[in-house]
Amino acid sequence: MIFTQRALNTAFSFILLAASTCAFSDANSKRLYRYYNDKGIPTMSDQVSEEHIRRGYDIVDRNMQLIRHFPAFDETVYNKDKAKRDAAFKQQQEDARILRLYSSAHDAELARNRLFDTLETSIGYNSLQLQRIKRLRANFVGDAALAERKSQTPTAKLKDQIAAYDKQINDLQALIDYQRTEQTKVKNDFIPIIKRLTELEKAPTATATAAPKSMFDVSPP
DSSP states (O other), X not given: OOOOHHHHHHHHHHHHHHHHHHHHHTGGGTOEEEEEOTTSOEEEESSOOHHHHHHOEEEEOTTOOEEEEEOOOOHHHHHHHHHHHHHHHHHHHHHHHHHHHOSSHHHHHHHHHHHHHHHHHHXXXXXXXXXXXXXXXXXXXXXXXXHHHTTOOOOHHHHHHHHHHHHHHHHHHHHHXXXXXXXXXXXXXHHHHHHHXXXXXXXXXXXXXXXXOOSOOOSOO
C-alpha cells in the first residue's frame, strides 16, 4: 500500500492533536517531551512536534525521570492497523444492512425459502406450459408430415404456427433455465448472511464488530 504524503500528514495531525491534548492536561505536572537526533543528542520540548513522532520520544518530568516512551512512527504498522480499522468499519456497515433486513438467522432462512419456493412454483407452471406447447407443436408437425405424404405442400399458415411454437419453446426453456440459476444464486447469496447472523447471535453482545484501537494511544499511563 502506498502511503501518500497527504495520508501521512493526516496521521500526524491526528497524533499531534491527541498529544497536544495530553500535554495540556499534564501542564500542572510539568512534563517534557524528549527525542534524540541522528547524533544521539536529546532535544527537549514542552510540546510534541512531527519530529517527535517520526523519531519516537519520551515523556519525562522536570527531573528527567522517564514517565513513558513512545516508539518512532512506523508506517507499516500504521498501514496494517488502518487496514484492520477499514475492514472492521466495512463489517459494521454490512452487519447493519443485514440486521435491517432480517431480525435473526431463522428469519433469513424463512426469507430464503420463500424466494426459493416462489421460483420453484413459477418453474413448475412454466414447465407445464412448455410440455403443452410441445404437444401442440407435435400435432402441427404431424399435420405437415401428413400433407407431404399426400404430396401436398404444407400451408404457409401451418409453417408459421410451427415456427411460433418453436420460439415459445425456446423462450420458455430459457426462462426456466434462468429461474434455476436464480434458485442457485438465492441459496448462495443467503449462505454468508445466515452465517453472519448466527455469529452475531452467538456473540456476547448482539452488536457489530468494533473497530480495533488505534496504535497511537497517547493517553497518560
